[in-house]
Amino acid sequence: MLAKRIIPCLDVTAGRVVKGVSFVELRDAGDPVEIAKRYDEQGADELTFLDITASSDDRGIIFRIIEQVAEQVFIPLTVGGGVREVQDVRNLLNAGADKVSINTSAVVNPQLVADASARYGSQCIVVAIDAKQTAPGKWEVFTHGGRKATGLDVIEWAKKMQSLGAGEILLTSMDQDGQKRGFDLALTRAVTDALEIPVIASGGVGNLQHLADGVKQGGADAVLAASIFHFGEYTVQQAKQYMSQQGIEVRL
Amino acid sequence: MVDIAVVDYGMGNLRSVQQAVRKVAPGANIIVTGEPDVIASAARVVFPGQGAAPDCMREIRARHLDRVIAGVVGEGKPFLGICMGLQVLFEHSAEGDTPCLGLFQGPVKRFASGLHDAQGNKLKVPHMGWNQVHHGDHPLWAGIAQDARFYFVHSYHVQPSDAGLVQATSDYPQPFVCAAARDNLFAVQFHPEKSAAAGLQLLQNFINWNPV
Numbered sequence: 001m002l003a004k005r006i007i008p009c010l011d012v013t014a015g016r017v018v019k020g021v022s023f024v025e026l027r028d029a030g031d032p033v034e035i036a037k038r039y040d041e042q043g044a045d046e047l048t049f050l051d052i053t054a055s056s057d058d059r060g061i062i063f064r065i066i067e068q069v070a071e072q073v074f075i076p077l078t079v080g081g082g083v084r085e086v087q088d089v090r091n092l093l094n095a096g097a098d099k100v101s102i103n104t105s106a107v108v109n110p111q112l113v114a115d116a117s118a119r120y121g122s123q124c125i126v127v128a129i130d131a132k133q134t135a136p137g138k139w140e141v142f143t144h145g146g147r148k149a150t151g152l153d154v155i156e157w158a159k160k161m162q163s164l165g166a167g168e169i170l171l172t173s174m175d176q177d178g179q180k181r182g183f184d185l186a187l188t189r190a191v192t193d194a195l196e197i198p199v200i201a202s203g204g205v206g207n208l209q210h211l212a213d214g215v216k217q218g219g220a221d222a223v224l225a226a227s228i229f230h231f232g233e234y235t236v237q238q239a240k241q242y243m244s245q246q247g248i249e250v251r252l
Numbered sequence: 253m254v255d256i257a258v259v260d261y262g263m264g265n266l267r268s269v270q271q272a273v274r275k276v277a278p279g280a281n282i283i284v285t286g287e288p289d290v291i292a293s294a295a296r297v298v299f300p301g302q303g304a305a306p307d308c309m310r311e312i313r314a315r316h317l318d319r320v321i322a323g324v325v326g327e328g329k330p331f332l333g334i335c336m337g338l339q340v341l342f343e344h345s346a347e348g349d350t351p352c353l354g355l356f357q358g359p360v361k362r363f364a365s366g367l368h369d370a371q372g373n374k375l376k377v378p379h380m381g382w383n384q385v386h387h388g389d390h391p392l393w394a395g396i397a398q399d400a401r402f403y404f405v406h407s408y409h410v411q412p413s414d415a416g417l418v419q420a421t422s423d424y425p426q427p428f429v430c431a432a433a434r435d436n437l438f439a440v441q442f443h444p445e446k447s448a449a450a451g452l453q454l455l456q457n458f459i460n461w462n463p464v
Binding site: 001002003004005040045070071074075076093094095096097098120121122123124167168192193195196197198219221222251 | 263264265267268271272275302303304365369373374375376377378379380381382383384401403404405406423424445446447448451452
């Protein structure tokens with residue numbers, strides 16, 4: 001049976017892994033290559049790197065990090081942040097990424113998703129959606145790290161991205177991100193039920209029950225978390241054992 | 253002397269395959285190439301691929317790799333297909349109604365949509381993630397536990413006409429063939445280069461494999 005995936009997420013800037021609350025108050029969590037190796041040893045199913053570097057001068061750093069990780073870690077690697085054109089997708093894949101995550105640029109230029117998936121295959125195109133609740137059962141897409149409203153409905157947007165060739169959706173609740181209160185389960189359920197492609201739940205994990213809830217209540221195909229792993233609260237292996245005890249199929 | 257050629261026909265990223273082969277064969281001369289002569293000269297051939305079947309077959313034919321692949325397989329060289337490198341070895345793919353290489357008999361079909369697992373959750377297409385592989389006793393499974401998990405990403409699956417070709421199956425939710433083999437030819441639907449220890453073991457077994 002197909003296992004639900006657990007994906008540690010590494011937010012990278014200036015060559016370091018950092019983690020903040022709702023995209024601010026950044027805290028240093030260590031060296032990305034060392035952290036990636038540790039999560040691989042703990043049994044992570046995939047790794048996601050988000051380059052949150054603001055300055056374009058420093059954008060070369062992420063390529064060197066991905067190259068080093070890809071030489072040593074043999075699980076799928078997703079990289080996102082600052083992907084604006086098909087050439088950016090190509091450069092990240094050549095550096096060793098298996099999937100590339102597109103967020104703001106998908107809103108600015110939806111054709112990028114179509115072009116990139118036509119050129120490199122849907123399997124390597126992840127569309128990241130940052131969602132904020134606007135009313136019960138309604139969510140709006142935000143871009144630019146959650147700062148800019150788009151007026152787009154999350155469900156409609158996710159369906160459009162699927163039709164343009166996205167292979168997977170990385171769905172982050174901006175309301176929950178960094179709050180450690182758990183995923184927005186209604187959001188996760190609404191999006192996963194609306195799509196044929198896999199959905200990764202993200203934003204808000206504070207304990208292992210939150211991960212299990214994302215799968216059992218949210219219906220997520222994969223769950224993503226950062227700070228509970230970075231700061232040593234739990235290992236990936238502990239998370240998997242906990243989920244297994246809850247009757248969730250995982251790769252142990 | 254080229255020890256291992258990784259066939260490049262412009263479909264997808266081959267760096268992961270190259271890195272993983274290098275990991276299990278550190279001293280080997282590994283070349284990622286689309287040159288027919290170089291592929292033909294290699295002792296072993298790895299045939300990966302991503303993307304859609306029509307694009308893959310168009311690129312393979314445009315580069316005259318169909319003849320080279322048939323040639324190295326016919327010469328008895330160890331040959332490993334991965335993902336689309338499994339599917340295009342069959343006769344025909346439902347993806348874009350595409351005639352393929354026909355080294356294995358049988359079609360390639362899409363997973364049905366709208367299926368659910370035993371818990372009532374919708375089964376997504378593509379089939380993406382780590383699934384259990386029920387395998388036979390081919391030398392490429394040496395040291396790999398029964399029902400070990402490998403990483404998959406695909407929407408289509410092969411249906412060999414001859415059950416004797418089947419070297420492994422997985423379930424989604426019905427059993428489907430995820431490895432096929434004959435003589436010096438072995439091909440898998442999953443990505444050994446992204447399947448952690450089990451995947452590296454399979455690649456190591458391929459490097460050590462001397463089919464008779």
